[in-house]
Amino acid sequence: MVLTRRHPLHGIRLALVLTTVCCVGGCGTLGPASVQRDRTEYGDVLASTWKEQTLLNIVKLRYGDAPVYLDVSSVISSSALESQVSLGSSWFSGFPSDGDSQTVLATGRYTDRPTISYTPLSGERFSRYLLCPLSPGAVFSLIQAGYPVDRVLQLTTRAINGVYNRSTSPTRIRSADPRFYQLLDTLRRIQRSEALGMRISPRGDDDNSLMIISRGVPASVAKDSHAVREILQLKPDASELTLTFGMVPRSDTEVAVLTRSMSEIFAEIAATIEAPPEHVAQGRANPMPALPEATSPWDQPLVRIRSSTERPADAYATVRYRDHWFWIDDRDMRSKSEFLFILVLFSLAETGVAPQAPVITVPAN
Structure with a gap:
């Protein structure tokens, strides 16, 4: 009987080829594709939360609560995509033989470690932003x-x-x-x-x-x-x-x-919020002041903020506070444009030098 066996060097050559491929493409960052994705998505989230934070602090003034502001001072996104392929082979020199055996193992891992820094608005910056007149x-x-x-x-x-x-x-x-x-x-x-x-x-x-x-x-x-x-x-x-x-x-x-000042502008808007009647009756929210008689279209509320127990389906900005939803209708262009202008003014209110962001050390993977 004549037995034919594959030469063991064949398995070694194959292992070397696959190992070389893994070394070339096994570990790498996501590259330009991550910029296209992250820049848009982070920008959308920052803009949305900026509107919500401003709206929430205006609502808080109506309830006599203290406004709190957190600035996003830095966003560092660190992501990597890793892959690994392992090849193992064995052969038997004795006789009789159970035959050659090979093992192939592939693994992959995606890592995303965003580092986001928040800076509370307080002290001198709080005074410049909110208390000083424009x-x-x-x-x-x-x-x-x-x-x-x-x-x-x-x-x-x-x-x-x-x-x-x-x-x-x-x-x-x-x-x-x-x-x-x-x-x-x-x-x-x-x-x-x-x-x-x-x-x-x-x-x-x-x-x-x-x-x-x-x-x-x-x-x-x-x-x-x-x-x-x-x-x-x-x-x-x-x-x-x-x-x-x-x-x-x-x-x-x-x-x-x-x-x-920005605090005066917020107080003007907070006074005309459509607060839930039960909150006003219970003394939880300040009652709407006895407003002067409206004699001109200019006497309309600067920003019309509504409230409801159910989340609105079509809102430009919405926040939940005291078991109610407070929101600006997406179809109310006057209120939307005024609110957008308030966000511009809020940026304009910073007249001093912005504080330095904290120094953060990020691993280079």
């Missing part, structure tokens, strides 16, 4: 950048040259001066015409220089410009004005803007 220069820079002047001034100012805005805050509740809404409408018409421009430049201390630039002004715009100067009691032919923070101007060439 800079008049920053407010007018937004207008210069193209934001609607009427919406900006209605949300951010208490008064301009002694002409007062409406307030729904329990501590400052009052109707708007008769000429404040006229001022908003007139300024909006001037902005849309693009016949009058302005330039803002630092002047020293907290004051800024406000330059009014004319470009072949038609009669209707000239009339509106004259009306604005009359309402604010400005010098009729002054083209350079001083922009400053204050209640009343020091001269007829000064625009004194009494701006709100």
Whole structure:
């Protein structure tokens, strides 16, 4: 009887080939594909939680609770994909033989270790963000950048040259001066015409220089410009004005803007939340103040926040608090645009140097 056996070197050669393949492609990071995935998904989550945190803190003010803010200071995503293939073979030199045997084993592992750092808003940064009034220069820079002047001034100012805005805050509740809404409408018409421009430049201390630039002004715009100067009691032919923070101007060439802080803006919005009646009756939430009579479309709530026991199906932003859902309707464009503008203002309120993020050591796998 003649027996034929495979040479043992055949199994060794095969093992070497597979081992080489494993060494080349066995362990590697996800590479560019992870950037395409992570950047979009992390960005969506950060934007969504930013809206929810702001909405929740506004609701808390209605209930007399302290707002808490956590900034995401850094996001470090570390991921890796590992694979391994093992090959084993054995043969027998004796006779009779049970035959050759081979073993193949493949393993894989995916690792994702995101490192997210949170920075609580407190101390000096809390004061800058929430308690300090917005800079008049920053407010007018937004207008210069193209934001609607009427919406900006209605949300951010208490008064301009002694002409007062409406307030729904329990501590400052009052109707708007008769000429404040006229001022908003007139300024909006001037902005849309693009016949009058302005330039803002630092002047020293907290004051800024406000330059009014004319470009072949038609009669209707000239009339509106004259009306604005009359309402604010400005010098009729002054083209350079001083922009400053204050209640009343020091001269007829000064625009004194009494701006709100972010906490004041939040209090204005919190006062008009549609809180559950049972919470108000039980004393858990502040009752809605006796608001001044609404005489203009401008008297509508800045942001309409609704409440319900069931989670809304179509919401722009929603949070759960005290066994109720508080939300902004996704079909309410006025409330959505105002809320988005509040988020922009919240970023603008940071006037100092941002604190350094904590130093984090991440393994390089």
